[in-house]
Amino acid sequence: MFNPKMETLPREEIEKIQLGRLRKTIAFLKNSKSMLKEKIKDIHPEDIKSLDDLKYLPFTTKDDLRDGYPFGHIAVDPSDCVRMHMSSGTTGIPVLNLMTKNDVAQWGEIMARCLACAGLTSKDRLQIMPSFGLFNGGFGFHYGAETLGCFIVPAGAGRTLMQLKLIKDLGVTAIGAIASYPARLIEVAQENGFDFRKTNLRVAILGAETWSDEYRKRIEEMMGVKTFDIIGMTETGGVGLGIDCEARKGIHVWEDHYIIEIVHPETGEVLPLGEEGEIVVTTLTREGLPLIRYRTRDISKIISYEPCECGRTHVRIDRIKGRTDDMLKVKGVNFYPSQIEAILLKYKGLAPYYQLVIENVKGKDEMTIIVEKTDGGLTDQEMERLNLELYDFLGFRSKIQIVPEGTIQRVPGKAVRVIDKRKK
Template sequence: MWNREMETIPRPQLEKIQAERLRKTVERVYNNVPFYRRKLDAANIKPEDIQTVKDLERLPFTTKQDLRDNYPFGLFAVPREEVVRVHASSGTTGKMTVVGYTRNDIGTWSEVMARTLGCGNVTEKDIIQVAYGYGLFTGGLGAHYGAERVGAMVVPISGGNTKRQLQVMVDFNVTALACTPSYALYFTETAAEEGIDIRSLPLRVGFFGAEPWSHNMRKEIEEKMNIKAIDIYGLSEIIGPGVSSECLEQDGLHVWEDHFMVEIIDPNTGQVVPYGEKGELVFTCISKEALPLIRYRTRDISILYPDVCRCGRTHKRMNRVMGRTDDMLIIRGVNVFPSQIESVLLEIGETEPHYQLIVDREGNLDDLEIWVEVSEKIFSDEIKKMEELENKIKKEILSILGISARIKLVEPKTIARSEGKAKRVIDRRDVYTK
């Protein structure tokens, strides 16, 4: 365990820390973030009304739309000079969601990621290959800083070039791997092609997140790699990876509650639901400086388990993410909203675009195909122009989402409509069910 004292802290003490940090956070956002001042004023709540952990329920929610409305830095609670890092994820209308970190926030992030790696017993003796993307995406640098905090030797290889990744894994005697679960499976496939037996390597543990994955996938990864596959969870709005992690019991993900308070709400009523009931995950950052979001609605569906884990950690566990309350997809670790595709089609001249996203797993990599019904507005009798159109859609989608998609032009009414509304997404991966 990286931080035994905090990770096994008795609940009453943990809640005392939470209450104190929550109180300070609310006071700070009220004074420093006009958005929160307006929201609290509108809800008729004074910062001094928030004294206990139970008072959290009284606070208004924050949504992704709020981040968008305050793009890029409007929700920051510190002067720009104190922000030492930003990360960003693609937005629904071309606008990114930007998040910021102070020096202390980077320290907090390193700490929670160190705990996450500690859940798989990573120490300074380990060599960890970080194959999450480095850059605006939080995955790479988040895992990196946590691994350095633990003192492991970091191989910051980022994503891509799987053959080289394998060579590094073999030659450096890598013991831990951090990447998306689908990339882990792709590893096994490439290894098989290259005649490398991953099972016999020193690799013993993997930290997989940034996308939903099924129980079957976990079994497959564990079998093919001969490792423990640990589910990790996070989102950039809260901090990035490191919000919660499974321990070796693999029985739910511990939310690092001294930094992030967690609730499950009924997405329709906004009411907190009892433990053990399914609902939407909501997080409140109680130690962040640059971007302390209050009751941020993740749209991820999960269940909370409050009892102490067999591993001894007292921090509540959340179920592996079981779905979404909106239509967001995670494709190759990238958040994709169907409305992003729609905005591209509107731009090229479709006034009422009919389209469908078909997501599948080709081998072990996510594959996105977009069907676009050809209307008279975009139809041309020249093949050249139609191919230009296809390429234009493809290029725009690549630039907005950062992932490539195959575009398939189809005839009108090809896409099934129910009650006049087209089904926007067909996800054949079944990531939430199996």
């Protein structure tokens, strides 16, 4: 563990810290330059008698942060900030997160805990594959590795053959990457007779996308590594909000820095342990962009508040199933692309490259699943079983097109899984 004292606090200690820091964050926000303070103008820190009172506070949404562009939602003067990151903004006004020196240190701390949770020490060699820049992924791993003191290979995105060469030549032991990228690493490795088992690589820390357990199994088998699922987003201060451990019994969220709630995506009602809903994050130690009850749109559930096998005591949530924005509704059925992925990847003959094409044909929804084959593809029998499994899950027939390897375009950054032609 990077910070054993904080990572193993008894629950009552965690909650005491959370209550104190929540009050402090409310006071800080109320006295700040942020326009978000309007939302809590009638609330006083001393009104919060227990963590249970959190549910009475208003939510903060992505639109609230967009409305602040560029700096209206930032609590401190930009001149007192040293860094910034930005959400991709492909769908409109971007969201900026400005960071003070303390925020950068906080990020380094939570990311160092994540790296240590994935088994890394200062002796490891970490190749960082998400891009460095406005996207928070590259720098998040950078600050974590800096705090942990391990050796950084700052590869950034792309140049897959070079990435493989560096893994081998530099004795790299761990990689950090966008979840879909290992599929590309494996593909290029196969094309070039590259054997991961002849390298020192043993850990892959993956995030920024929803990825299924079946994809996970596939990656681990083919690369001979242990994978770890890391979460976080620009708004909350970047990647590093939480990660799973070797026990693989949920994602540990660093509760001395964040409060997690799960709420009903439509009603906003707080849901009890075990029920699936939207993750809501309250930051406890951020200065540039302190957030009260931020609606992340990510779907998960709380698994347990009990200590984990690994000894960490912080809350564990389920791996993220999808984002409310990613949820598809086809023929009236709701589902996430990752759920289709989980079905496809049960078949060894199918590759982790797929696209769901949805169109409206004569007033009716139709979905075609395009998926690449590996080696032999599927037998007729397997094809029949796959059809049945998909029908069992979806409740309607979808067309399956099995295409040769390399058919679906490889893109830098996040994978394009859905082509919804109905939206035009």
